Amino acid sequence: MNKIYLDHGATTPMREEVFETMKPYLQDNFGNPSSIHSFGREVRKAVDEAREQVANAINAQPEEIIFTSGGTESDNLAIQGVIEKIGDKGNHIITTQIEHHAVLDTCEAMEEKGYKVTYLPVDKYGLVNPKDLQEAINEDTVLITIMHGNNEVGTIQPIKELAEIAKDNDVYFHTDAVQTVGNIPIDVQDLGIDMLTLSAHKFYGPKGIGALYIKKGTKLQRVVHGGAQERKIRPGTENVPGIVGLGKAIELATEELDTKGKHIQKLRDKLIEGLSKVEDSRLNGHPERRLPNNVNMSFEYIEGESLLLNLDMKGIAASSGSACTSGSLDPSHVLMAMGLSHQTAHGSLRLTLGRDNTEEEIDYVIEAVPEIVNRLRDMSSIWKGKEANYSN
Amino acid sequence: MNKIYLDHGATTPMREEVFETMKPYLQDNFGNPSSIHSFGREVRKAVDEAREQVANAINAQPEEIIFTSGGTESDNLAIQGVIEKIGDKGNHIITTQIEHHAVLDTCEAMEEKGYKVTYLPVDKYGLVNPKDLQEAINEDTVLITIMHGNNEVGTIQPIKELAEIAKDNDVYFHTDAVQTVGNIPIDVQDLGIDMLTLSAHKFYGPKGIGALYIKKGTKLQRVVHGGAQERKIRPGTENVPGIVGLGKAIELATEELDTKGKHIQKLRDKLIEGLSKVEDSRLNGHPERRLPNNVNMSFEYIEGESLLLNLDMKGIAASSGSACTSGSLDPSHVLMAMGLSHQTAHGSLRLTLGRDNTEEEIDYVIEAVPEIVNRLRDMSSIWKGKEANYSN
């Protein structure tokens, strides 16, 4: 059975071109970029090139790109870094209720240190209201961090508008763009933001490497201490193959944003249409302002994990909420923030498409899901036969 | 010209076997280990296996191994993590003057937060005196962090003895073993330590991946916040290829500790003997208690960078002090702590051998170095011809 991978929101397969680009740095070009001899200089050049590729892709300057070990570390560096540096000027952070745990948990850690955090609500589509942001800002606010595209429901926030409010109030604005970079065009100048998080493995690059865009002049203190690498903002021997792979991956992704993006979006719309025909189902997230590759549906009366396991047995890899949160049994905090009931949230399915998915695969999924949903509903204690419930 | 790499202390070439082990995880096995579908489960298994390989290599339990992005992050996690968690029980840390910047700078950052740090001195061989440690401990001491093998001069500390003092005083003991793991046998039980840092790229594994051994029961708070990965101690999507590569590399290194170790040590001794014949030279570090692959010599009246550049032109890759400190112009803090004069410290050369170095290469180096040293001395303002110096 050919497997169908529909979990590109969790991670993506690495592109062959990216692998080929990394290969020399996993074999012969092994030097430490900090070394002044030829082995070192050679790889230093490669790291610099990758930095340019990243900068070009998001319309930044190379000096504004700091490589990290991934999206989680970038989020932490942005938030902890700013707070450590200017937290004495004001003790208030603003974020949203639907952030990834990398942001949410970091904000909570700041709360434990005595900072105040406002978690902005979202509407039923998962959108933040700019008015809410405006009202939440006070004279103690030093940082606003609002994600670009939501990893679970795909809703894309009006970052430009939100960042403008931040700017008007002289507050730093960070956005977690892990789900949007490589999926939709990103221009940090146009967005008007101060910091942006990205992670290579979400756009066909390697795992364990990411970057933080830090606009020139932004005051920030490093989180990890040590040597002089990455302009002393992120010490540690550079993950050279990872950095080179990130550079190549972001370049490739940017080149095909138009073409592949349209293909993926077409499949997404087909999938949404097909699955919406299932009785008692609903689309989660915004119908238009959503990631081109994200489908998130709730099917009442069934539970996500059983659905996933059944799909897996049919060769379909999907997820229910973010893979990164799977350590928890609570229903998705994102769906709850959007007002779904505990039960509806439990029955949610996330299908995230990628560049290699085909129309045939989508047809297969549109057939498979309703069968499984029906089977699970037949054995569900809360489906129809409620009248049979004798207990108190 | 065939190049001679003698900078294995900075980083090592990745072994072909390690590359081959990583390859599938850079290509087909790309899943996110947190995903419950088949793509995820497959790589989860690989991550678990690597954890066992690391645990076996240092005589720990798999649950005691946390993967990080490298030695620097592991050092930070150990120090910041313990202080964040139990820093309210006592505000005193003990370390040494010769630590790597990953430890030194982290301790300084703790000082800025109000903690007190004692930097133990070393003798002229770079050895810490256990008596000094005993005396430095007070009732506020909560953490002792002392490196195993020094990255510049190769001196190996009496960790077992030092850790015992820590234990007797009920204080956590961490050791940065980045330079020893893969080079000499390591047994965390026998050493009696609570935490140990290691980094894959120092033993023919990939860059950007390391681990922290955390003895069961050790109280420690995470530094980077986010998802549930690595038992919530180190969140972020796992660097699967890196982890798999680390596992393989440590297994291979441990297997050949005896055989390759002897070969390397023989070359080292030959090199030391050959270079010691240079007039006004001296060996830095302990003559016996030193890393099997480390040679560190000072040549009076010349400066390290010019020496390195000249060696590089002859195809010899070496370093002067640690590559990671190359951002700084100050003479090595390690050599200074050992009592070398500013000038002598400046003229130091580190040659660190590896498994692929040959006797012929060593012969070549023993010939090349004196030539270069003489050439540089001939143009040195402080060499002999001081009388020719007209400036005041």
Next chain:
Amino acid sequence: MYNEKVMDHFQNPRNVGEVESPDGVGEVGNVTCGDIMRISIKVNNNEEIEDIKFKTFGCGAAIATSSIVTEMAKGKHINEARDIKNKDVADELDGLPKNKLHCSNLAADALTKAIKNYLGEEDDEEQEHEDESNETQ
């Protein structure tokens, strides 16, 4: 993450449905995760469980434990069936992942509750063995 036996019971759950005119029904919700399970039983004159069926809204482990608990209880005297603890259920499945041990509570609780319902007993302490779950593997 789940072993073969768990997956077998998940894929081919035994005794799904509702017993017709049951003698006892027990429905429980899991405080940890919000999942819901209902067990209905038919008891014969010897006070043996002659028929038993389940319906479950829950995760893979919840469905598998429901399935196996019906097999374990079927044909047993109600006093014996009452003694089935969540750990027995997990053991019968050759173990569950740590974070899924709580799921086995559902099955044991629903069964006990169905038996109590048959006996006309008050139900007061359904969460009695809620957290002996954590250390078995």
